[in-house]
Amino acid sequence: MRRKTKKTGKKCCLPQNLAGAARSDQLLIAGLVVVIVLSAVVSARVLCSGKKQWMGDKKWSRGSDIQNMQTQINALRKEVAKSKARTSSDAAVQTAPAGETTSAAFEKAVNSKDFAKIESLMSARIYYVVDASDCCGDITKKEAVAHLKNYIRDAKSFDFDQNQQVIRQMKVNLADTFAKYTIGIANNRMVLSYHLDKQGKVDDLMLSASHLMYDLE
Structure with missing residues (x-):
């Protein structure tokens, strides 16, 4: 196996x-x-x-x-x-202060002898007249202020109340001259008359030595 x-x-x-x-x-x-x-x-x-x-x-x-x-x-x-x-x-x-018209501002400036303010309220040219004199005609506002400063130096203040008898007589008896003006009478009888143009600027000034120089009767 x-x-x-x-x-x-x-x-x-x-x-x-x-x-x-x-x-x-x-x-x-x-x-x-x-x-x-x-x-x-x-x-x-x-x-x-x-x-x-x-x-x-x-x-x-x-x-x-x-x-x-x-x-x-x-x-x-x-x-x-x-x-x-x-x-x-x-x-x-x-x-012009708020609420104060040019007229009021001008009159206030005249009585305070603030001539810078007066000039600011004037037009560029002014027709400036001193009655019974050769002054001055159409002049600049600076010239007008210089003349005004010299002219009113002796006046203490102006009364611009248009109801004063003297002013009413001037506007009636001498209407051709004064009807257009706002008139002020000073303590020394001096007369300052001014007119405003359409822009509210003073464009015309007329001064007189005394209101007694006019025939108001």
Whole structure:
């Protein structure tokens, strides 16, 4: 009989404890990879979000700066407008106080000897006459003020009440001369007569040494 021989083969394998350790290492590495990937994704999102927020903050800051600048410009414009209004108001007061007519302002300036104010109430040219003299005709308001300042220096004040008997007689008996004027009689009997043009400026002055020089009977 042929003897059968039994072949035996050796199987090579790692010990069981070493195989388990290898699998654990693989799982650990895979877990670490997942964690790293997730961390990278989260970091990218955080950076993106931070950039958007920074851009938004930057835009908001820029918009806020522009708004503040516009507010300052508007405030400056208001101050300029107020300054112009005050300047115009001051000029108006210098010319004629609020509620005061040119006539009242002129008469007040004459009695206070405020010749700068008198000049401001005159037209550019004045027909200036001193009765019974060769003075002066059509002259500038500066010339008229200079003559007036010299002429009325001795008169303390003028009464411009048009209901005075002397003035009423002058306007009736000498209507051709005095009808158009507003007349003032000084304490020394001097006569100052003035006329206003359509713009409310004094354009005509007539002075007389005394109302006694006229025949009023």
